[in-house]
Amino acid sequence: MLAAAAVPWSGSPFRRLAGGEGEGRDPAFDVKLDADALRAAVSLVGDSEYATEWPNGSPLQQGNLKAAGQLYFAGGFPVLERSRADWIVSVRAGRVVLTRRR
Amino acid sequence: MSLVAGVLAVNAAFLAVGYTLVGPARWRASWAGVALLVGAGSVGTLVFFATMLGWRASLAVAAAGAAVLAVGGLVFWRRAPRTRDDLSPARRLDALTGAALGVIVAICLLGVIGGFRSAPWLDDVWGIWLPKGLALWHHGLDERLFAPSGEYVTFGVPDYPLWWSVITSLDVQAVGGLDVRVVCAQLALLTVAFVGAAARLLWDCVRPRVLAGSLLLLVLSPELWRHVQGGLADLPLAIYLALAVLAGARWLQTREPFLLALAVLSLAVALQIKTEALAEVAALAVVGALFAQRLLWGALALTAAAPWLAWRWAHDVPSRAELDLTRVERLPDAARAVAEHLFDPTEWLVIVPLAIVLALIARQPKVLLAPGALLAVVLVAYWIDRDEIDFVLATSSYRVIDPVVLSAAVLIPLLAESFLQQREPLRENRALVGEP
Numbered sequence: 001m002l003a004a005a006a007v008p009w010s011g012s013p014f015r016r017l018a019g020g021e022g023e024g025r026d027p028a029f030d031v032k033l034d035a036d037a038l039r040a041a042v043s044l045v046g047d048s049e050y051a052t053e054w055p056n057g058s059p060l061q062q063g064n065l066k067a068a069g070q071l072y073f074a075g076g077f078p079v080l081e082r083s084r085a086d087w088i089v090s091v092r093a094g095r096v097v098l099t100r101r102r
Numbered sequence: 103m104s105l106v107a108g109v110l111a112v113n114a115a116f117l118a119v120g121y122t123l124v125g126p127a128r129w130r131a132s133w134a135g136v137a138l139l140v141g142a143g144s145v146g147t148l149v150f151f152a153t154m155l156g157w158r159a160s161l162a163v164a165a166a167g168a169a170v171l172a173v174g175g176l177v178f179w180r181r182a183p184r185t186r187d188d189l190s191p192a193r194r195l196d197a198l199t200g201a202a203l204g205v206i207v208a209i210c211l212l213g214v215i216g217g218f219r220s221a222p223w224l225d226d227v228w229g230i231w232l233p234k235g236l237a238l239w240h241h242g243l244d245e246r247l248f249a250p251s252g253e254y255v256t257f258g259v260p261d262y263p264l265w266w267s268v269i270t271s272l273d274v275q276a277v278g279g280l281d282v283r284v285v286c287a288q289l290a291l292l293t294v295a296f297v298g299a300a301a302r303l304l305w306d307c308v309r310p311r312v313l314a315g316s317l318l319l320l321v322l323s324p325e326l327w328r329h330v331q332g333g334l335a336d337l338p339l340a341i342y343l344a345l346a347v348l349a350g351a352r353w354l355q356t357r358e359p360f361l362l363a364l365a366v367l368s369l370a371v372a373l374q375i376k377t378e379a380l381a382e383v384a385a386l387a388v389v390g391a392l393f394a395q396r397l398l399w400g401a402l403a404l405t406a407a408a409p410w411l412a413w414r415w416a417h418d419v420p421s422r423a424e425l426d427l428t429r430v431e432r433l434p435d436a437a438r439a440v441a442e443h444l445f446d447p448t449e450w451l452v453i454v455p456l457a458i459v460l461a462l463i464a465r466q467p468k469v470l471l472a473p474g475a476l477l478a479v480v481l482v483a484y485w486i487d488r489d490e491i492d493f494v495l496a497t498s499s500y501r502v503i504d505p506v507v508l509s510a511a512v513l514i515p516l517l518a519e520s521f522l523q524q525r526e527p528l529r530e531n532r533a534l535v536g537e538p
Contacts, residue, residue, distance in 0.1 A: 013324065014212060016216075016327075017209065017212045017213055017216050017327050018212045018215045018216045018219065019215060019216035019217070019218070019219025019220045019331070020216075020219075020220075022219040022220075023219065023220055023221040023283065024221065024283075025105070025221075025279075025280065025281035025282060025283060026221070026282065027221055027222070027225075027228035027229075027282050028221050028223060030225060039280075047240070063229075064225075064229075066255060067225070067228070067229030067230070067233065068229075069255075070229070070233035070237070070255070070257065071228055071229070071232060071233045071236065071280070071282075072280065074233055074236030074237050074239070074240050075240045077241075077246060077247070077254055078247075078254060078255035079253060079254055079255065080252070080253060080254065080255060081253070084253070
């Protein structure tokens with residue numbers, strides 16, 4: 001059983017039980033989202049107020065970005081109105097962009 | 103600290119606290135499952151309550167809470183009347199039973215490895231549950247984030263209690279950086295602890311072969327480990343509700359106060375995990391009253407819901423469950439969807455049908471009231487929910503049944519043992535009159 005779990009790419013139930021090929025420390029987003037860029041922005045956002053936006057993004061894309069903000073920028077405060085935010089975390093052309101407003 | 107070291111360190115602390123609470127008579131390796139669940143449940147609940155008083159859900163607060171609980175446990179057991187030491191009879195294991203227990207251990211080991219290697223596949227986990235825990239660490243229970251304000255982005259399902267968020271937040275802090283795999287790792291450890299706790303609580307009253315077969319059925323269920331790797335809060339809720347059912351059932355057999363206390367504590371912890379636990383604990387309290395002719399202890403457990411309800415009331419956090427009894431037509435669809443998951447052998451094997459059959463042939467159908475009450479709560483929740491029924495069934499019916507399944511799973515060995523004991527005198531009588 002343990003051997004079956006250890007065989008790579010076997011696809012056996014025991015392999016799946018042991019976590020398959022293994023996953024990383026970041027979430028499996030439902031959309032394409034650069035976790036490394038989000039991590040890099042954490043120290044900049046800090047404990048300030050921020051807003052997320054995905055121009056022309058689908059509800060799923062916007063929802064994932066909002067949730068990712070709450071996960072990575074847990075030290076900060078997500079605000080509803082862009083005008084109140086110190087930082088804007090947006091996704092443009094597939095890239096995470098951090099913009100300081102004040 | 104690394105992922106593995108951090109999560110194991112937190113759980114070692116839970117285990118140590120748990121051992122102080124279960125008492126010196128149970129300071130044995132076989133009680134580790136119970137101790138871990140008691141420790142995690144108690145520390146998580148205390149830290150959650152502390153956040154309502156303005157504290158942050160930090161490792162320091164958790165350590166202080168753990169110290170208070172540990173000292174309290176030690177003082178209590180020092181002053182408590184000395185009970186008999188836990189001297190369980192040595193049980194002889196035949197080869198088949200030994201092999202089954204070995205397989206259970208191997209599967210649990212793989213399940214824990216899988217937990218540490220999996221990122222939760224359910225987006226609610228990384229999008230709501232864990233972020234709430236991280237916010238509790240950074241800001242405490244800040245109403246700007248946890249109550250609708252119109253200015254800040256509020257977390258989803260703000261009415262949900264926060265035990266699971268607290269526990270996973272402590273794991274992240276111990277690891278030293280954001281790693282969503284802590285959720286699955288923590289859930290895997292709690293699941294294995296539950297298997298161990300069930301084995302410990304049933305060891306004295308169920309023959310080893312029956313116990314091994316029952317637990318094998320549970321750990322071989324694909325859905326159990328899929329839920330572990332999903333990080334679902336439904337699973338820890340199910341674990342504590344099923345632990346309460348098992349401890350309560352054993353208390354009815356033995357009247358040992360420790361088992362009653364364990365049942366009450368488990369119900370109290372369940373109340374801190376998900377909103378529906380309030381109805382589920384109330385339902386189990388009523389069922390318990392039918393068996394034990396007393397409602398006091400169930401009512402006592404229910405009071406553990408008061409702090410969070412009070413905080414929600416004080417901060418105008420709305421409930422998602424709005425009573426709308428007019429749409430009875432939702433019930434058949436809900437019953438069909440739930441039954442499909444309960445009886446699908448590719449999900450939970452034959453746990454639920456086996457529990458039903460055993461209850462009938464052991465002539466103890468009343469026992470089914472416990473999982474039945476939990477099932478009734480699930481169906482009523484779908485009935486009164488206002489969201490589109492197909493959507494809510496597709497996104498939740500596979501997981502909200504976890505308490506039903508796990509409570510059925512812990513009853514299987516008790517029912518099987520009861521059935522076998524009923525047959526034994528019959529066989530002896532037949533032998534006396536010369537039947538084969």
